[in-house]
Amino acid sequence: MSDKEKDRLENKGLSPQERPLFCDKRPKTYKPLNKYWEKFLNWARANSLWILAYGTGCGAIELRPLMTSRFDMYRWGIAPRPTPRQAGVFIIGGYLSIKTLKRVIRSYEQMQGPKFVIGLGSCTINGGMYWDSYNTINRLDHYIPVDVYVTGCMPRPEAIIAGFNKLKELIKQGKADGDNEYVKNLEWYKKNQKQIIKDWDMPDYNW
């Protein structure tokens, strides 16, 4: 296989007519910059967390109080953002049905790195009360890299804030590198995703 072909994704899920309409470029990993510069940028990233306003399960209801004057997430630089292009944090709010997983993958890949994922509630860890359900996934980190888990069913806004603080610590230490992790292990993640999503009709990486 030539280098050029290696740089391309196969996009087998698309029909031959559709294939030219989508980008088939393989994403790249990124090295951190100069030590001090990267440290400063990590501080900026940790203090400006833009959440993708996309609630996937019952946990999304716990995100609303965060915006109110009682919990006021804005004072930590956390703000909701309506589009995946601009968001940096993806909160998976609880159980994830297979149908939703497809949208989650699309949205996650459309987010620009560095990006972080918070898994909310027991359902994202082991399936929780839906562990033997026919249409939900059990372990979220088989499908997208997760930086922080917040346990509970459902976790209170205080717990979510604690999760955010943990995420901030990780970002400042440079340990929250899910973006590179995903690209490095793209084959493994894609295998898992395609195993469970039977009607895969999107490109292998949604640019």
Added chain:
Amino acid sequence: MQESLFTTIGYAVISLAAITLYGISLNGIVRKIVARVHGRFGPPVWQPFIDIFKNYARRRSVAHGTMFFLGPVFRLAGGVGTYLFIPAILGSAIFSNFSFAGDVLLVMYFIFFGQLGMALGAGESGHPYSPMGVGRGLSQMTAFELPFALSVIAIVIQYNTLSITQIVQAQQGSILNWTLFTNPLAVIAGLFAMLGMNMHSPFDIVIAPQEIPIGPPTEYHSQYLGMLQTNRGLFTAAKLVLFMNLYFGGATNFIELIVKTFFIYMVSVAVGVAFPRFRTEESIRFFLKVPLIIALAAIIFVSL
């Protein structure tokens, strides 16, 4: 004395940097004030700077085509162009920028240049919310352009000049020489237009959170968004400096500029926190009724 080219460029860069920093901080302060009105602590005042750093440092960005790429460039060019032809501080070599005899016309053109460029860029992104936001933005722009242009024409007739420097000079001496007192009707019409221009509630139909979140820049991310955010600070400050020059006697030092523009911006912010958003047609009808009549009255008042 003829200044060298390098001095002129150096002055322009200093002036531009100062006003950009001021504009971005102003956005931060306003976010804090709005949060206090809501009964929240709100983000720190320097939050916009952190957001901008973060966006410029994003590791990846996707382009949707040449026009998509040029959209934020045009927007920023609109902001820079608007500011560079307004004399920010009267009598200051650094802050008088490239003011010349007919600058008021050029500045009025530049205010709308950025929005048109952004409309082309956002159109290419292909997201359905973008053209919706652009359509709303352009129609609202046409609506508030009427009272604004008539108000500026009233002032131009009043002072018999097209130069902002001369308009400011004519207002010096006493507070009663300000256009606010010599031609209050034009100022009221102009301030109504400013409410629309600043895109605060009730005229935030372009960004319209909860409706077409977030309008034209939906697909803009990373460095593109960083540029748009930088321009937001610069453009806001540039417009405020223009309004200060036309209606409130201009400024003779930087402190005066900050105090005056801050309070002019507070008009927009106070209206914004008190009123909910208009619908598109309500907003356009609003500008074509009372502000337009006031602006016409201002011209009649001046020509009498």
